[in-house]
Amino acid sequence: MPGWNWTEDRGREVFLEQGMYGKMTKYLIGGIKRGLGLHRPGRSLIILPDDVFLVSFPKSGNTWTRFLVANLIYPEQPATFANIHRLIPDPSSTSKRDFNRMPRPRIIKSHECFDPRYRRVIYIVRDPRDVVLSQYHYHRKLMKIGDESPIEAFATRFLAGETCPHGSWGQNVVTWLGTSEKDPHFLLLRYEDMVADTARELAKIVRFLGISASPEQIVHAVERSSVGRMRKLEEAQTDQCELTKGSRKDLSFVRAAGSGGWRSELPAPLAGRIEAAWGPLMRHLGYELSSQSPSEAREVESLGILSSTPQ
Amino acid sequence: MIKRLIAGGKLFLGLHAPGRNLTVFPDDVFLVSYPKSGNTWTRFLIANLVYREKNPDFSNINDLLPDPETMSKRDLERAARPRVLKSHQYFDPRYRKVIYIVRDPRDVVVSEYYFDIKRRAIAEDCPLQQFVSRFVRGELNHPYGTWGEHVATWFYTRRGDPRFLLVKYEALQSQVMNEMGRIASFMGISAGPERLTFAIEQSSAHRMRELEKKQAHLWSSTRETRKDKPFVRSAKSGVWKTELPEASVSEIESAWGGLMREMGYELAVSSLVHAGMELDRG
Numbered sequence: 063m064p065g066w067n068w069t070e071d072r073g074r075e076v077f078l079e080q081g082m083y084g085k086m087t088k089y090l091i092g093g094i095k096r097g098l099g100l101h102r103p104g105r106s107l108i109i110l111p112d113d114v115f116l117v118s119f120p121k122s123g124n125t126w127t128r129f130l131v132a133n134l135i136y137p138e139q140p141a142t143f144a145n146i147h148r149l150i151p152d153p154s155s156t157s158k159r160d161f162n163r164m165p166r167p168r169i170i171k172s173h174e175c176f177d178p179r180y181r182r183v184i185y186i187v188r189d190p191r192d193v194v195l196s197q198y199h200y201h202r203k204l205m206k207i208g209d210e211s212p213i214e215a216f217a218t219r220f221l222a223g224e225t226c227p228h229g230s231w232g233q234n235v236v237t238w239l240g241t242s243e244k245d246p247h248f249l250l251l252r253y254e255d256m257v258a259d260t261a262r263e264l265a266k267i268v269r270f271l272g273i274s275a276s277p278e279q280i281v282h283a284v285e286r287s288s289v290g291r292m293r294k295l296e297e298a299q300t301d302q303c304e305l306t307k308g309s310r311k312d313l314s315f316v317r318a319a320g321s322g323g324w325r326s327e328l329p330a331p332l333a334g335r336i337e338a339a340w341g342p343l344m345r346h347l348g349y350e351l352s353s354q355s356p357s358e359a360r361e362v363e364s365l366g367i368l369s370s371t372p373q
Numbered sequence: 374m375i376k377r378l379i380a381g382g383k384l385f386l387g388l389h390a391p392g393r394n395l396t397v398f399p400d401d402v403f404l405v406s407y408p409k410s411g412n413t414w415t416r417f418l419i420a421n422l423v424y425r426e427k428n429p430d431f432s433n434i435n436d437l438l439p440d441p442e443t444m445s446k447r448d449l450e451r452a453a454r455p456r457v458l459k460s461h462q463y464f465d466p467r468y469r470k471v472i473y474i475v476r477d478p479r480d481v482v483v484s485e486y487y488f489d490i491k492r493r494a495i496a497e498d499c500p501l502q503q504f505v506s507r508f509v510r511g512e513l514n515h516p517y518g519t520w521g522e523h524v525a526t527w528f529y530t531r532r533g534d535p536r537f538l539l540v541k542y543e544a545l546q547s548q549v550m551n552e553m554g555r556i557a558s559f560m561g562i563s564a565g566p567e568r569l570t571f572a573i574e575q576s577s578a579h580r581m582r583e584l585e586k587k588q589a590h591l592w593s594s595t596r597e598t599r600k601d602k603p604f605v606r607s608a609k610s611g612v613w614k615t616e617l618p619e620a621s622v623s624e625i626e627s628a629w630g631g632l633m634r635e636m637g638y639e640l641a642v643s644s645l646v647h648a649g650m651e652l653d654r655g
Contacts, residue, residue, distance in 0.1 A: 093381070096381070105393060105394055106394065175464055175465075175466060175526070175530075176463060176464060176518075176522065176526050178463060178516070178518030178519070178522055179516070223466060227466070227467070228466060229464075229466030229530065230466075232530070233464070233466060233530040234466075236529045236530055237464050237526045237529070237530060240525040240526065240529040241518075241521070241522040241525050241526060
């Protein structure tokens with residue numbers, strides 16, 4: 063079962079490879095970093111009551127939304143791949159010192175499942191049939207899988223929640239919807255709606271944050287976060303960003319940047335498996351199913367949004 | 374400053390309690406519940422089933438079924454495998470094999486109320502109705518979210534999964550033999566009726582009360598709490614019917630009516646049966 067607790071496994075492997083002295087050196091460097099506040103807080107981040115979290119399952123448009131929000135609230139400082147981790151920080155890649163120096167309220171990126179400490183949450187959801195493709199290509203770029211690795215095998219692990227440490231797509235989404243959907247401090251956005259009308263969806267974020275922005279300012283932020291501009295920035299800054307550092311240069315991070323790619327790219331049986339696993343939840347979110355049997359339709363009525371865990 | 378140095382030293386030596394940052398092993402079994410839902414009782418039941426020869430009591434229960442909130446990282450990593458861990462955490466995708474205990478929130482709040490008086494978290498004259506409001510809003514002094522958030526995150530993500538066993542506290546009360554059989558087979562333990570009966574008797578409310586009298590000072594959850602109030606209290610279900618004001622019952626039911634009905638807890642305030650419908654998110 064590769065991947066499901068990969069952070070721990072990787073830590074143990076490093077420990078075994080490096081032996082006693084390697085471990086001591088690592089501890090010392092870690093301790094000095096900690097003393098200077100250069101370590102990344104990760105889950106130990108101290109959360110402030112006015113923090114806003116920008117949450118999504120990985121590969122659901124989080125980076126694009128970070129650019130949109132950053133370009134809106136910090137117009138004097140255009141967002142790039144080199145500064146985004148300071149503008150919209152990420153507990154797993156931004157240092158504790160940068161966190162402490164940020165203006166408040168902070169807007170923080172996260173891929174975590176439900177966390178009761180997050181008081182104000184913008185949750186971005188994306189059609190899982192597109193998410194699986196995006197994650198598959200990203201894992202190739204990161205060289206976690208080879209080009210010869212079939213999408214079918216990846217999809218199996220994707221369904222089981224073994225491709226990232228944040229649960230499966232269904233688990234991540236349902237922990238937030240099942241607890242917070244009716245909470246006024248929770249804003250649900252669909253990636254597909256953001257693609258269709260970016261300015262309209264960004265205006266929702268503006269209202270949710272309680273800030274004021276003119277239509278011109280919104281349009282300006284949208285233009286500064288366009289696919290074309292983000293692609294150019296990625297080419298120039300690929301090694302200055304945690305998301306792309308050390309990854310393959312022949313594959314890009316900013317990829318299709320569209321919705322519905324699964325219709326042509328994802329083999330139909332895989333779309334079917336995803337729909338069988340999370341059908342009710344997908345329909346609740348307005349994602350039309352390509353294969354719908356009458357029995358599934360009944361299930362939707364009796365179970366609401368919530369499907370069983372895929373096996 | 375000194376506090377930080379001590380904390381840093383502890384971190385270095387692995388003497389800190391990892392809590393949610395626990396390192397999870399693939400063969401771990403987790404005994405998960407919201408606080409005051411029968412976790413300690415079930416810990417005793419399982420300890421007496423699995424580690425019978427160790428004579429489980431309050432002095433060694435933390436070693437037998439370790440608690441990442443109180444045990445040190447070092448002790449947790451040295452514990453015999455497979456570990457059976459106690460947890461009050463809301464959904465964690467790293468937990469594979471999970472026994473989840475759910476209890477009627479109307480009883481949970483009464484139990485939490487008396488426990489918080491015992492551990493001096495609230496004053497003895499704190500009105501119960503006010504406490505219920507804080508319980509519903511998730512404003513208690515523990516970091517595990519509300520009852521509804523806790524149950525929803527585990528149930529909606531894991532139901533139907535063969536590595537997830539849902540146990541109702543009320544069923545554990547009324548059909549303990551049957552429920553213990555389910556727990557044993559879930560854990561892959563073949564135990565005959567004799568062994569199950571032994572574990573159940575060793576974990577009876579009466580025996581746990583006697584142990585608590587002698588060992589309250591030996592256990593993390595009772596050590597620094599009031600000795601005039603017991604930890605093992607009524608050990609019954611349905612006490613809310615006599616203890617909770619009607620307004621409190623209706624406050625709980627309007628917050629979590631849909632989820633409660635899904636768990637099989639009948640709603641008392643009949644008008645809410647209809648209000649609960651909208652919680653089904655059809």
